[in-house]
Amino acid sequence: MNLDVQDKEDRLFIRIGGQLLYSEADQFKEEVLPKIGQHSIVTVDCEKLEFIDSAGTGAIVRLWKECRMVGAELELIRVIPEVQKLLHMTRLHQLAKVSGIDEVA
Secondary structure, X not given: OEEEEEEEOOEEEEEEEEEEOHHHHHHHHHHHHHHXXXXXXXXXXXXXXXXXXXXXXXXXXXXXXXXHHHOOEEEEEEEOHHHHHHHHHOOHHHOOEEEXXXXXX
16 A cells, blocks of 8 residues: 645645555544644545455444544545445445546546
């Protein structure tokens, strides 16, 4: 997993690449969750995210819960079709705004 977390005014911008698997889910949460509180929007750019397993999905759900607790909006942008399909299967698209690779976020 490649992870780049940037503060951009009221937005936390996260670029994630590779695979978000069980072995990386804790690292993802440790690097991202503490930074949520000071932002009103959390954007996760998933263009380079190739695969997500159940633990990775759990990490995204935890991110959504933390966002909700502080009143921040979570959006997943530029999600490739394969990952978007997994997000829809797990109904994550009902929790967070999810846009595909060709959609405007």
